[in-house]
Amino acid sequence: MNLSSDQQILWQHGFFKLNGTIVTTWAMMIAMASGAKLITRNLVAEGSISRWQGTLEIIVTSIEKQIREVGLDQPDKYLAFLGTLFLFVATSSLCTIIPGFQPPTGSLSTTAALALCVFIAVPLFGIGSQGLAGYLKSYTKPTLVMVPFNIISELSRTLALAVRLFGNMMSGVMIIGILLTITPLVFPIVMTALGLLTGMVQAYIFSILAAVYIAAATLVRKPKPDPEVRPAPSN
């Protein structure tokens, strides 16, 4: 039984192999990018907005609102990265409706790549907002003893991001496959609906956790007020 779409080899030529994950990822990327390009060709600011533009506006403004609620007060800097994460994972779980589609996030390589992107992005954003010295000092934050623990927690939360998404997607696909051999009529449809729900929740969780990690890294602590300054006592 193949656990993920990595094992479906669609075309191979010597060393170079095209497996199901690569094909579905590229197909989704081309579909999303060309759809977005088509819709945003003639943006209008007022008057009657086409419904496609309205849909995209709803999506973008709600992602921006969520980023602001997490605590990042300039969402424009992070909107591209976090929005892309959310849209990729959400589209991949939404497309499981298409018969014969194996979501690319059901493969550990895709989720590991996404988690590595978050792992690299968090220090980049942290250094961008606090400077290299400030960011490195944040590792020593409670006490100096905590430096190895902070590093370990960075690595383990990256691993947790990858395995959480992989496990949820792969288990959804596998449950449906197993049920198709046992009770083919109604239960696979119910499990597909449940898989859709958990897929969207996992997309939201992935991007919100990435936003929380970035917010923790870019938190600029306010300087403590000078304790010597005191208002002059009135006589």
Add this chain to the structure above:
Amino acid sequence: MDSSTLIAVASIATAGLTTGIGCMCPALGEGRAVATALTSLAQQPDASATITRTLFVGLAMIESTAIYCFVVSMILIFANPFWSHVIAQAGGK
């Protein structure tokens, strides 16, 4: 009992036990989380957006431990390296 039988028995028993315990304990934790969230929603309905969002994030973190147990069980049943080694040896003989 030769080694291949032992490997098979150990893998199957451990897979079942992993899934069993791995589904019980996160479910208990999630039940407590939802109960507390419902209590705070009843006390402060205005904060329902924040409470709901935090509840879902917390539930996903708890759920991920159940997912780890599931992944280990799947590996034991379908991608077991010890079993593949035993089969390769038996096929080579």
